Amino acid sequence: MFVQQVIQGLAIGSVYGLMALGYALMWQAWAVLDFARGEAAMIGAFSILVFHSFFKIPFVAAFPLAIATSAILGYVIQWLAYRPLIGGIPINRLIATLGMGILLRNLARVIYGADPYPFPTVFGDKPVSIGNVLVVPQNVWITAIGFALVVLLRLFLTRTYTGKAMRAAAQDRETAALMGIRVKQSMALTFVLATCLGAIAGLLVAPVYFVRADMGLSIGLRGFASAVLGGLDSVTGAMIGGLLLGVTENLAAGYISSGYQAAIAFSIMILILIFRPQGIMGRRL
Amino acid sequence: MKNLYRKYRTVALLLLAYAVPVLTRDPYVLHLANMACIFAILTLSLNILTGFTGQFSVGHAAFYGIGAYTSSLLAVKAGAPVWLGFLAAPVVAAVFGILLGLPTLRLRGFYLGVVTLGFGEIMYQVFVNWISLTNGPKGLTGVPAPRIGSIVLDTYGSYYFLSITLLVLTIVVAYRLLYSRVGRALLAIRENETAAEAMGINSTYYKVMAFCVSAALAGMAGALYAHEIMFVSPESFVNAESVSILSMMVVGGIGSIPGSVVGAITLTLVPEYLRSFGDLRLVVYGLAIVLMVIYSPQGIGGWITRVDQYLSGTAIRKPVRGGVERGAA
Numbered sequence: 001m002f003v004q005q006v007i008q009g010l011a012i013g014s015v016y017g018l019m020a021l022g023y024a025l026m027w028q029a030w031a032v033l034d035f036a037r038g039e040a041a042m043i044g045a046f047s048i049l050v051f052h053s054f055f056k057i058p059f060v061a062a063f064p065l066a067i068a069t070s071a072i073l074g075y076v077i078q079w080l081a082y083r084p085l086i087g088g089i090p091i092n093r094l095i096a097t098l099g100m101g102i103l104l105r106n107l108a109r110v111i112y113g114a115d116p117y118p119f120p121t122v123f124g125d126k127p128v129s130i131g132n133v134l135v136v137p138q139n140v141w142i143t144a145i146g147f148a149l150v151v152l153l154r155l156f157l158t159r160t161y162t163g164k165a166m167r168a169a170a171q172d173r174e175t176a177a178l179m180g181i182r183v184k185q186s187m188a189l190t191f192v193l194a195t196c197l198g199a200i201a202g203l204l205v206a207p208v209y210f211v212r213a214d215m216g217l218s219i220g221l222r223g224f225a226s227a228v229l230g231g232l233d234s235v236t237g238a239m240i241g242g243l244l245l246g247v248t249e250n251l252a253a254g255y256i257s258s259g260y261q262a263a264i265a266f267s268i269m270i271l272i273l274i275f276r277p278q279g280i281m282g283r284r285l
Numbered sequence: 286m287k288n289l290y291r292k293y294r295t296v297a298l299l300l301l302a303y304a305v306p307v308l309t310r311d312p313y314v315l316h317l318a319n320m321a322c323i324f325a326i327l328t329l330s331l332n333i334l335t336g337f338t339g340q341f342s343v344g345h346a347a348f349y350g351i352g353a354y355t356s357s358l359l360a361v362k363a364g365a366p367v368w369l370g371f372l373a374a375p376v377v378a379a380v381f382g383i384l385l386g387l388p389t390l391r392l393r394g395f396y397l398g399v400v401t402l403g404f405g406e407i408m409y410q411v412f413v414n415w416i417s418l419t420n421g422p423k424g425l426t427g428v429p430a431p432r433i434g435s436i437v438l439d440t441y442g443s444y445y446f447l448s449i450t451l452l453v454l455t456i457v458v459a460y461r462l463l464y465s466r467v468g469r470a471l472l473a474i475r476e477n478e479t480a481a482e483a484m485g486i487n488s489t490y491y492k493v494m495a496f497c498v499s500a501a502l503a504g505m506a507g508a509l510y511a512h513e514i515m516f517v518s519p520e521s522f523v524n525a526e527s528v529s530i531l532s533m534m535v536v537g538g539i540g541s542i543p544g545s546v547v548g549a550i551t552l553t554l555v556p557e558y559l560r561s562f563g564d565l566r567l568v569v570y571g572l573a574i575v576l577m578v579i580y581s582p583q584g585i586g587g588w589i590t591r592v593d594q595y596l597s598g599t600a601i602r603k604p605v606r607g608g609v610e611r612g613a614a
Contacts, residue, residue, distance in 0.1 A: 033398065033399070035343075080575075081575045081579070085578070085579060088582070089582070091335075091539065092582050094398075095535045095574065096574070096575050096578045098531065098532070098574065099532070099573075099574030099575040099577075099578065100571065101571070102528065102532075102567060102568075102570055102574065103568055103570075103571030103572055103575065104571075105567075105571075106564055106567035106570075106571060107568050109564045109567075110564045110565055110568060114564075217524070221406065224399070224402070225399075225403065228396070228399050257414070259414040260410055260414055262406055262407075263410035263411065263414075266403035266404075266407050267403075269399070269403050270400050270403050270407075273388065273399060273400055274400075
């Protein structure tokens with residue numbers, strides 16, 4: 001029971017981690033807590049739904065198509081609502097993201113309706129028993145993809161020129177601009193990257209939680225909590241925060257009550273914020 | 286003309302506000318008028334916290350819900366008189382406000398926003414899951430209407446007089462607070478907390494106090510809501526409700542008292558008239574917030590101030606450029 005809950009928690013936790021990475025990137029580059037971040041997951045999930053379930057394109061081809069669609073939408077979104085507010089009052093930026101979230105969520109509802117769409121499992125949902133523990137292959141895949149993406153993201157941010165430019169622009173906009181980095185482009189790229197991570201998170205959970213217009217709310221909130229838990233300025237921290245939240249939530253559901261699942265997760269988050277506001281991996285504030 | 290306007294603008298507005306049940310008998314419109322009052326109180330309460338003090342809250346619906354449940358539980362389960370509920374709701378909400386305000390000792394800016402968001406989510410789950418107390422998702426029915434002497438305020442029209450009176454009271458409290466020593470301290474904290482402390486302002490005290498006042502007013506709005514609808518269920522206090530209160534504040538103008546009221550009225554009424562658009566109305570809602578914050582960050586309150594200054598002849602020809610970057614990340 002315990003091991004099983006932990007494995008399940010790790011799977012959903014790595015999805016939260018991917019969302020948290022998006023929050024951390026947005027916090028670094030745009031200095032905003034992006035309340036429309038969850039909508040990236042919704043966009044990703046609906047993109048894969050359209051390509052895979054409606055157009056019958058095989059998953060291997062539909063996956064990159066869905067990511068590309070999300071990336072393009074992400075670029076348009078930041079151009080419409082985020083870029084005009086660079087350099088303004090922080091609270092205005094934050095409220096713009098809130099408005100964008102409402103806009104996207106309800107646009108999806110207008111287009112696709114409020115009912116959830118089932119999504120066929122790609123990685124298999126038949127449990128396989130290893131020893132006396134039942135493991136769902138899907139969960140293993142989700143966890144593996146989550147971990148692989150974190151490693152890739154770290155490499156991208158530390159080893160490539162584009163990644164370094166993004167970090168420089170996040171650290172000090174003006175100095176980065178003086179060094180010849182195209183700051184606005186770099187910020188846009190960060191936004192697109194965050195959207196892609198969110199989209200991947202969304203299409204990973206699509207078989208488990210179905211595809212719904214308002215799916216971004218709950219997954220976004222949890223990703224947000226994970227990012228805060230791990231520390232908003234650390235890539236590794238965001239992932240650890242996600243895993244921690246996922247495991248805690250599942251253990252709480254298994255041992256205490258599934259109704260209070262989210263309440264317990266958020267209580268832990270608040271306690272961490274009070275006693276260690278910079279998060280587990282974050283630097284001192 | 287200008288003197289006349291300056292002298293009678295308040296009285297005229299008050300008369301107009303109190304005349305609503307005389308001007309229309311349509312219960313649907315009167316119900317909307319009540320809801321507009323309730324949301325105006327909520328928006329003002331959030332504005333005291335966010336607009337005046339610069340403390341961000343994305344979980345304001347929690348205080349609203351605490352107030353609503355306190356007052357209706359007292360009436361339904363304990364059989365207490367309704368007015369006791371109206372007194373208890375702000376008190377209980379204020380206690381939670383202080384509890385939530387205490388983390389501000391350590392947290393600044395958006396981190397506080399995160400805590401309030403989590404708090405809102407926790408309270409919602411408590412409302413849903415504590416079935417023995419709150420009756421869970423099914424909600425509490427039979428919340429009684431208040432009575433004054435032998436008059437029972439059980440119609441939307443008669444209830445409106447209570448709603449508008451409480452709203453006027455809230456507006457007075459907000460103005461008295463803003464233009465007092467306390468209000469100036471709150472503004473100083475918003476603009477620059479470190480500088481405020483250097484000037485001898487006990488920022489912890491004032492921040493917790495802002496939380497307390499804000500929560501109490503939201504709790505009162507909750508009681509007002511519960512006895513108007515005569516039914517409470519957790520769905521009225523979801524996170525989306527906190528977001529609408531926040532949107533009302535933004536559309537009205539952050540830190541503007543008349544803006545809060547007009548913003549709340551606008552965003553309560555406009556979606557109702559857009560009902561024929563179905564879900565599209567919420568798309569418009571989101572779009573309005575984005576456009577407003579990009580093109581008119583001062584909100585409706587900014588327009589009102591300009592019109593008011595023009596009419597009363599106090600307009601400054603050249604606007605003073607202030608624009609201090611506040612609440613640094």
